[in-house]
Amino acid sequence: MLRKFKVEKFHADIIPESTLLRVLKHLDKKHIETPFLLVDCEKVREKAFMIGRYIKNSKMFYAVKANPDIEILRFLNKLRLGFEISSEGELEILLSLKVEPERIISSNPVKSLKFLKMAASCNVNYFSFDSEEEVEKMVKYVPGCNVYVRLSVPNEGSEWPLSRKFGVELDEALTLLCYAKKRKLNPVGITFHVGSQCTNVYSWNIALDKAKALWDMADKNGIKLTLLNIGGGYPIKYTKNVVSIEAIEKNVNSLIYKRFPKDTEIHIEPGRAVIGDAGVLVGTVIGKAKRGDEDWLYIDVGVFNGLMESVGGIKYTYIVEGYKNTKYKKMWTIAGPSCDSFDIIDNNVALQEPEIGNLILILSSGAYTISYASEFNGFSIPKTILIPN
Numbered sequence: 484m485l486r487k488f489k490v491e492k493f494h495a496d497i498i499p500e501s502t503l504l505r506v507l508k509h510l511d512k513k514h515i516e517t518p519f520l521l522v523d524c525e526k527v528r529e530k531a532f533m534i535g536r537y538i539k540n541s542k543m544f545y546a547v548k549a550n551p552d553i554e555i556l557r558f559l560n561k562l563r564l565g566f567e568i569s570s571e572g573e574l575e576i577l578l579s580l581k582v583e584p585e586r587i588i589s590s591n592p593v594k595s596l597k598f599l600k601m602a603a604s605c606n607v608n609y610f611s612f613d614s615e616e617e618v619e620k621m622v623k624y625v626p627g628c629n630v631y632v633r634l635s636v637p638n639e640g641s642e643w644p645l646s647r648k649f650g651v652e653l654d655e656a657l658t659l660l661c662y663a664k665k666r667k668l669n670p671v672g673i674t675f676h677v678g679s680q681c682t683n684v685y686s687w688n689i690a691l692d693k694a695k696a697l698w699d700m701a702d703k704n705g706i707k708l709t710l711l712n713i714g715g716g717y718p719i720k721y722t723k724n725v726v727s728i729e730a731i732e733k734n735v736n737s738l739i740y741k742r743f744p745k746d747t748e749i750h751i752e753p754g755r756a757v758i759g760d761a762g763v764l765v766g767t768v769i770g771k772a773k774r775g776d777e778d779w780l781y782i783d784v785g786v787f788n789g790l791m792e793s794v795g796g797i798k799y800t801y802i803v804e805g806y807k808n809t810k811y812k813k814m815w816t817i818a819g820p821s822c823d824s825f826d827i828i829d830n831n832v833a834l835q836e837p838e839i840g841n842l843i844l845i846l847s848s849g850a851y852t853i854s855y856a857s858e859f860n861g862f863s864i865p866k867t868i869l870i871p872n
């Protein structure tokens with residue numbers, strides 16, 4: 484069945500037209516029960532090659548938590564990317580794909596004992612930390628491992644801040660590096676995270692300034708660091724334009740080049756930027772209602788089964804099927820299918836009125852959607868379908 488979608492020019496500014504076309508073509512060919520997530524492998528491949536290109540001496544480790552679908556990981560593994568993980572579950576999937584331990588790191592500063600044991604048994608050897616307690620855990624389970632300290636940096640420019648939970652200030656970070664050395668771990672470097680969906684280029688400047696200060700303090704204390712892990716945080720487009728990865732990386736690269744030793748090894752851990760804008764969630768309109776002066780649209784993918792980040796402020800772009808009232812748009816409150824009033828995805832979304840049963844596309848929804856989803860209230864977690872490249 485050929486489906487008609489109300490595609491407008493601005494949609495192709497959010498995700499590339501090529502991805503949109505592949506998605507629409509797929510929807511014409513196949514009938515699949517909604518909701519499901521379509522992932523454009525060509526776009527993933529493009530992003531994987533693009534990220535890190537402007538940062539000398541860099542290696543990329545995909546943050547698995549953004550989307551741990553096994554077929555996506557298999558695809559990224561074929562591209563020979565590294566992986567950043569936090570848990571035994573994530574490690575198990577990578578082991579099933581035969582990813583070598585040299586391509587796995589863990590930047591979770593507080594790791595479970597089960598994970599540490601399992602990581603040790605399969606020779607994963609790079610870990611972040613930000614407490615003496617964590618050093619003791621690693622001494623016990625992964626003696627002699629390579630460690631990098633998590634520095635706290637401002638997260639103001641990001642839409643999904645991560646700074647309150649982790650990270651230490653400069654003096655404490657130095658103490659921890661010295662302590663790790665004393666306990667015969669191998670302190671190799673520094674990490675930070677500017678926050679996810681970081682749209683301010685200067686966040687990396689502040690973070691790199693701080694990392695450089697710590698780098699020199701460590702040097703004065705007899706610890707020669709070699710690794711700078713700049714975390715994740717690269718943004719994607721949801722509804723607005725954002726600073727390009729190329730601009731971020733050129734800036735980061737020039738700061739590193741000016742201030743750090745030339746042979747410094749750089750690790751990058753993007754999650755959202757690798758997979759987010761390659762994914763389009765496909766849902767169905769299951770209801771409409773007028774409540775007071777508000778028009779409500781109910782769809783079969785909501786806060787609990789995929790769009791969790793909407794409650795943290797991420798605003799998606801939607802494309803609806805159908806041609807009714809083509810020119811005329813209404814402002815909608817969009818809600819998920821469950822009976823919980825927390826399940827409201829967005830307000831004031833301008834859309835042409837769809838019919839019940841029409842499809843709705845949610846752009847840039849490949850990251851932090853399925854990995855957050857639950858079957859709350861009996862609504863299914865969207866299946867993931869790869870569009871091959």
Ligand SMILES: *Cc1c(COP(=O)(O)O)cnc(C)c1O
Binds near residue numbers: 567591755756
């Ligand atoms: C979540 C996370 C990432 C990935 O962040 P993005 O914003 O998705 O790029 C990288 N590193 C660590 C330590 C993380 O916790």
